[in-house]
Amino acid sequence: MNDARESDLERSQARRLLKAWETPRGWRYWSAVNNSEVGLWYTLTAFAFFLFGGVLALVMRIQLAVPENDWLTHDQYNQIFTMHGSVMMFLFAVPILEAISIMLLPEMLGARDLPFPRLSAYGYWCFLIGGVFVCGSLFFDAAPRGGWFMYPPMTTQYQDGIGVDVWLLGLSFIEIASIAAAVELIVGVLKCRPPGMRLNLIPLYAWYILVVAVMILFAFPPLIAGDVLMELERAMDWPFFDVSRGGDPMLWQHLFWIFGHPEVYIVFLPSIALVAMMVPTFARTPMAGYGWIVLAAVGTGFLSFGLWVHHMFTTGIPGISIGIFSAASEAVAIPTGVQIFCFIATLLIGRVKRAVCLQFVLAGLATFIIGGLTGVMVAIAPFDYQAHDTYFIVGHLHYVLVGGTIFPIVAGFYYYYPFVTGKRLSERLGNLAFWLMLIGFNVAFFPMHLSGLIGMPRRVATYPSGMGLEIPNIISSIGAFVLGLGFVVLLWDVFRPKSKQPLVRRNVWDAGTLEWSGEVPDQPWGIRSIPIIQSRYPLWEQKNLLEGIDRGKFYLPDAEEGRRETLVTSAVDAELVHCLRVPGPSFLPFWAAVFTGGVFIFSTYHWWTAAGVCAVMSFCTIVTWLWTGTAEIPEKPTKSVGMGQSLPLYVSGPSAVGWWAMFITMLGDMTAFMSLVFGYFFYWTVHEEFPPAEWDGAEVYGPGTLWPMVGVALGIMAWCAVILARKSNRSDRSIAFYGAAIIGIVCSLLSALALFYGPYQNGMDPTQHVYTSSTAVLLLWTILHLVLGGVMLAYCIARRIAGRMDRQHDADLANVTLAWHFIALTTVITGATVALFPWVA
Ligand code: HEM
Numbered sequence: 150m151n152d153a154r155e156s157d158l159e160r161s162q163a164r165r166l167l168k169a170w171e172t173p174r175g176w177r178y179w180s181a182v183n184n185s186e187v188g189l190w191y192t193l194t195a196f197a198f199f200l201f202g203g204v205l206a207l208v209m210r211i212q213l214a215v216p217e218n219d220w221l222t223h224d225q226y227n228q229i230f231t232m233h234g235s236v237m238m239f240l241f242a243v244p245i246l247e248a249i250s251i252m253l254l255p256e257m258l259g260a261r262d263l264p265f266p267r268l269s270a271y272g273y274w275c276f277l278i279g280g281v282f283v284c285g286s287l288f289f290d291a292a293p294r295g296g297w298f299m300y301p302p303m304t305t306q307y308q309d310g311i312g313v314d315v316w317l318l319g320l321s322f323i324e325i326a327s328i329a330a331a332v333e334l335i336v337g338v339l340k341c342r343p344p345g346m347r348l349n350l351i352p353l354y355a356w357y358i359l360v361v362a363v364m365i366l367f368a369f370p371p372l373i374a375g376d377v378l379m380e381l382e383r384a385m386d387w388p389f390f391d392v393s394r395g396g397d398p399m400l401w402q403h404l405f406w407i408f409g410h411p412e413v414y415i416v417f418l419p420s421i422a423l424v425a426m427m428v429p430t431f432a433r434t435p436m437a438g439y440g441w442i443v444l445a446a447v448g449t450g451f452l453s454f455g456l457w458v459h460h461m462f463t464t465g466i467p468g469i470s471i472g473i474f475s476a477a478s479e480a481v482a483i484p485t486g487v488q489i490f491c492f493i494a495t496l497l498i499g500r501v502k503r504a505v506c507l508q509f510v511l512a513g514l515a516t517f518i519i520g521g522l523t524g525v526m527v528a529i530a531p532f533d534y535q536a537h538d539t540y541f542i543v544g545h546l547h548y549v550l551v552g553g554t555i556f557p558i559v560a561g562f563y564y565y566y567p568f569v570t571g572k573r574l575s576e577r578l579g580n581l582a583f584w585l586m587l588i589g590f591n592v593a594f595f596p597m598h599l600s601g602l603i604g605m606p607r608r609v610a611t612y613p614s615g616m617g618l619e620i621p622n623i624i625s626s627i628g629a630f631v632l633g634l635g636f637v638v639l640l641w642d643v644f645r646p647k648s649k650q651p652l653v654r655r656n657v658w659d660a661g662t663l664e665w666s667g668e669v670p671d672q673p674w675g676i677r678s679i680p681i682i683q684s685r686y687p688l689w690e691q692k693n694l695l696e697g698i699d700r701g702k703f704y705l706p707d708a709e710e711g712r713r714e715t716l717v718t719s720a721v722d723a724e725l726v727h728c729l730r731v732p733g734p735s736f737l738p739f740w741a742a743v744f745t746g747g748v749f750i751f752s753t754y755h756w757w758t759a760a761g762v763c764a765v766m767s768f769c770t771i772v773t774w775l776w777t778g779t780a781e782i783p784e785k786p787t788k789s790v791g792m793g794q795s796l797p798l799y800v801s802g803p804s805a806v807g808w809w810a811m812f813i814t815m816l817g818d819m820t821a822f823m824s825l826v827f828g829y830f831f832y833w834t835v836h837e838e839f840p841p842a843e844w845d846g847a848e849v850y851g852p853g854t855l856w857p858m859v860g861v862a863l864g865i866m867a868w869c870a871v872i873l874a875r876k877s878n879r880s881d882r883s884i885a886f887y888g889a890a891i892i893g894i895v896c897s898l899l900s901a902l903a904l905f906y907g908p909y910q911n912g913m914d915p916t917q918h919v920y921t922s923s924t925a926v927l928l929l930w931t932i933l934h935l936v937l938g939g940v941m942l943a944y945c946i947a948r949r950i951a952g953r954m955d956r957q958h959d960a961d962l963a964n965v966t967l968a969w970h971f972i973a974l975t976t977v978i979t980g981a982t983v984a985l986f987p988w989v990a
């Protein structure tokens with residue numbers, strides 16, 4: 150081919166590609182689902198919540214500036230600190246890191262998009278709606294007042310109003326969005342890498358995000374389970390935390406901190422991940438100790454699940470637990486130290502270039518280390534007895550959180566600003582913002598350690614004069630405003646007009662990782678063609694890479710059919726598996742989120758009819774979305790993806806990303822369920838007689854043995870029918886398929902009915918005692934899953950009738966079968982727990 154014809158071809162390919170990936174215009178812009186749009190909205194929204202939380206912090210510091218201040222009432226102050234903590238943790242720290250990942254990860258992996266763009270969009274809209282709802286409550290004097298960890302019985306028996314429900318339902322709704330993003334990110338890292346990018350070549354950021362997303366998957370469900378229990382207690386009077394009926398508030402503390410401690414690392418690790426991308430760039434050398442960092446990140450993730458009891462040292466738990474958890478807490482300093490040493494080593498080996506980003510990175514590491522040291526102090530139980538619930542803790546936690554998340558995120562903000570906008574932030578203003586923030590932060594938070602040691606408790610609206618608390622408090626308040634000023638400078642720098650400033654050149658920082666291969670201004674396709682990767686820093690080490698990418702020399706240079714496509718590769722070696730067609734813009738995720746939000750929001754006010762209507766609407770929207778947007782049968786079995794390769798357009802079972810998403814979701818689901826089971830056995834350990842024969846003079850009835858066992862038997866039959874349906878579909882015996890699927894539906898519904906009938910017939914009263922309520926919650930959970938399993942089967946039947954599923958194209962059925970393995974397991978565990986365990990107990 151001669152040059153002219155070649156460039157003609159390149160141009161028409163690029164035109165088609167652009168058309169396929171075009172961002173919708175006008176009001177349709179909001180139907181976009183592409184990672185660069187959704188990631189950007191997500192980031193900006195999370196940042197807005199940060200500013201809101203920051204303003205609340207300043208309001209608190211005004212109140213606390215002088216002793217015996219009555220500017221705020223105690224009740225207002227309670228709402229404000231609760232909202233500050235909850236907003237910072239749930240609406241800022243976790244979402245912003247997921248947001249940044251949604252935006253950056255595909256670019257780092259040379260993918261056109263994440264595998265489930267509509268899921269990201271759904272997660273975003275859920276986050277926005279839930280966040281506005283939770284924040285809005287503050288303006289109607291309806292905000293939660295129980296602190297960010299909402300301890301019962303205070304929040305179940307001693308607080309009026311709907312504040313606690315706003316917290317439980319609003320935040321559970323947002324946690325679902327967080328889990329959705331986690332699923333997306335795990336599958337993204339494992340399955341959507343460019344060919345050749347084996348696990349040991351992936352950017353460190355992707356490693357960290359993988360670890361964090363897995364942590365979210367196992368940390369959030371226990372909290373959701375706790376939320377379910379507390380909301381059931383508040384709405385239906387099921388006494389999980391009510392001691393007078395055998396409940397125990399300690400279960401909440403366990404579930405909360407099984408989530409709460411990993412949470413600290415969930416927000417810390419992704420920030421460190423940003424640091425791990427910036428350090429090599431500014432040191433101009435690959436990161437030292439890649440393997441060590443990965444091991445340390447994985448190790449931190451594991452260890453962080455074994456530390457939660459250090460938040461409960463003062464609750465009267467046995468000395469042996471205190472000893473074990475105290476030692477484990479100190480141990481986590483080791484992997485954290487390893488990572489920090491690797492960063493410092495890299496900076497020492499390299500030729501460091503000065504930049505505001507790097508200043509923030511270093512400030513973040515130093516601040517985090519100080520917070521880590523006070524952490525080592527409070528992990529020693531006798532010291533914790535003194536410091537617990539004082540301002541020493543407030544000092545400690547902010548050193549960790551601000552050093553571990555805020556400074557690195559601000560650094561990342563400077564670093565990736567040109568990536569997103571094509572413009573640069575000013576180094577001069579950046580320097581000013583840096584010093585204001587660093588000095589302001591230390592002036593604000595260092596004195597809190599002292600006021601805490603003097604004895605100032607946290608969560609108090611004011612303090613008496615004459616105890617030596619005046620000076621540290623006024624200094625703290627001044628520091629807080631200096632810190633705030635630093636953010637004002639940053640905001641000014643972001644919003645000041647930059648139309649005169651020329652666009653930056655491509656790869657402004659001369660970085661080595663793939664996200665910087667993007668053109669300036671950025672093109673919606675992400676990357677012109679997807680290269681083969683052989684190095685951790687391809688832009689430094691692979692010759693002529695950019696030229697090849699731009700000329701469409703690598704994979705997927707074209708969109709012949711006008712569809713959005715990306716590559717799916719194998720999890721370990723990143724060998725090509727299939728060409729995935731990802732869905733384009735749609736308002737369905739938006740409406741699905743609106744209706745799901747309605748369910749949670751109306752439930753807060755106990756408007757059950759409206760909530761029910763929303764539930765039906767959200768179900769219909771989600772089914773439409775799945776029906777039209779997933780597992781579509783392609784017009785041809787394979788397509789050529791460039792470089793002489795041809796790949797299948799449809800796969801099902803473990804090669805399909807949908808299968809992975811289902812598997813991961815079910816792991817999270819199972820974790821929530823196991824937390825409920827944990828609750829049941831926890832109550833067994835705290836009671837001498839469990840189940841009790843009688844309580845308060847009345848007999849206690851359980852669910853009996855017969856009907857739960859019938860339920861389990863029917864559940865297993867349903868599961869067998871599902872497997873049979875899968876087999877029959879594969880061998881194209883359609884009568885057998887329909888028959889088995891219908892039997893599956895009938896059995897699953899009957900099984901649900903049997904699980905309900907046992908307690909009903911025995912006269913079990915869930916409000917009577919924690920035994921009956923914890924039995925009832927397990928049954929309820931299982932019944933809901935069985936019904937859902939039935940609905941999934943009905944969906945498969947409809948798909949086959951409509952010709953959207955057939956013998957080879959059976960991804961839907963493969964995923965439903967996978968879900969059924971988990972549903973069957975849930976049913977068996979529930980049966981064994983509620984019906985058989987009482988015999989041995
Ligand atoms: C912007 C500067 C900040 C200031 C001036 C500030 C100030 C405060 C103050 C004074 C309290 C104590 C309230 C009390 O016990 O009475 C507090 C609590 C808290 N802060 Fe901050 N904070 C800031 C940033 C952050 C950030 C970035 C995070 C998390 C990422 C955070 C998370 C928390 C949490 C979890 C609590 C505990 C709330 C509770 O006791 O329920 N803060 N903050």
Ligand SMILES: [Cu+2]
Pocket residue numbers: 409410413456457459460
């Ligand atoms: Cu902890």
